[in-house]
Amino acid sequence: MRAVVAGAVLCAASVLPGGSAVAAGAPGGSAYAFAEDDRSVAGARSTTDAALLKPGRTYRSSISRGVKLSYRLELDATTTAYVPVTLVPPANATVTASDGIRVSLQDADGTPCSYASARFGGGLSPRPLTALGMRETGKTLCQGDGPYYLLVERLDATGSESASSSGAWDLELAPVAEPRLEKAGATTAPEAWDSASPEALADDPGQRSGGAGFATARALEQGVWRTGIEPGQTLFYKVPVDWGQQLYATAELGSSSSDGGYVNGALDLALHNPVRGHVDDVARGYTGSQTTATVAPLPPVEYRNRYAVTDDVRGMRFAGFYYVVVHLSAKMADTFGKGPFGLTLRVRVSGTPHAGPGYAGQPEQHKLFEVTPQDRQAAAAGAAADSGGGDPAMKAVAVAGIGTGTALLVLLGAWTVVARRRAGAQIRVSAQKPTA
Known part of the structure; x- marks a missing residue:
């Protein structure tokens, strides 16, 4: 009985103002939803003191301005490793176009295996930024086993004295290991594919709110989806894309009733692959008329x-799951x-799925590189x-996108069921007691 009530309470909390699920991705809020099982780890100023990161786990850390932090991985000679690092600035941070993460x-x-960076760009709006460090097998450099070091640097414009920018900013690190292939395949990339933009989908839109981080990204299938987004908000979605399939994504920001004005980089649409690696990023300005950002046709x-x-x-x-991330500039509010x-x-999502290349083992995250x-x-x-964890029935109710009133009804109904069953149990006990 307690499980029924707990499930109803959690369901109500997920849709009621002040509930944890809403707080993590509330409209207008820039709070990033870290994975619930994130482990705290401190970056070191020297590789000598670097903490160990294990593939298959996610970590939470932080970084201050002007600091370069080190983390350690222990890799074998046959595994390709990916370490996405997401920088999460506070909602009130003042940023420049060149600020970001490297x-x-x-x-x-000390031989570099890879470099990557991500910057806020012309929208000048603080939002989660992700850059990917990786060690690939089959290359000339970085092919041995042993320790490898991830170096993380926060990029800040010279002379920035913003109080909001001077404090530590959060980081989320999610290392992934990709097994070698059972049998080697082609080592040349395809030179041509269908790069024509497909006919636009004309389906009636369904309602689909977004998550507030990679860990809480909302799953989407092919279709037209609608939601609301407020200045400063970032929405995360994920789309299953199988071997041999192509993904096309477009985000359209609706027109405004306000006249005049212009916001540079108001709408940002980014695409990340299953290890959170950057694939494409498109930004559009806004004048009050509807505007559209479209990911370029990909192979x-x-x-x-x-x-x-x-x-x-x-x-x-x-x-695997490809992430579609939409951000609306905080400057839209002004x-x-x-x-x-x-x-x-x-x-x-177009194309006929086919079997994968055949990995010689499973990644730490089970079935990460396939679509089930x-x-x-x-x-x-x-x-x-x-x-x-949690009750599957309660999760199903939450997935259906129920409203606040419905959540309350579920909660009250659960209490009613519990009360009636307790009353019935008391009556049966009383009936079984011997009379004096």
């Missing part, structure tokens, strides 16, 4: 895309009001990422 992965001799997902020259093609290297503004997402029937079911249902 990461690199190095071997024990079908294939293992050999990793041998391409351009980052967007290289990013489409494995099957010119066009607090919103919410209408947001329409059009997502298309359960993944497709989650996308069809619009499931939020599972952040822990």
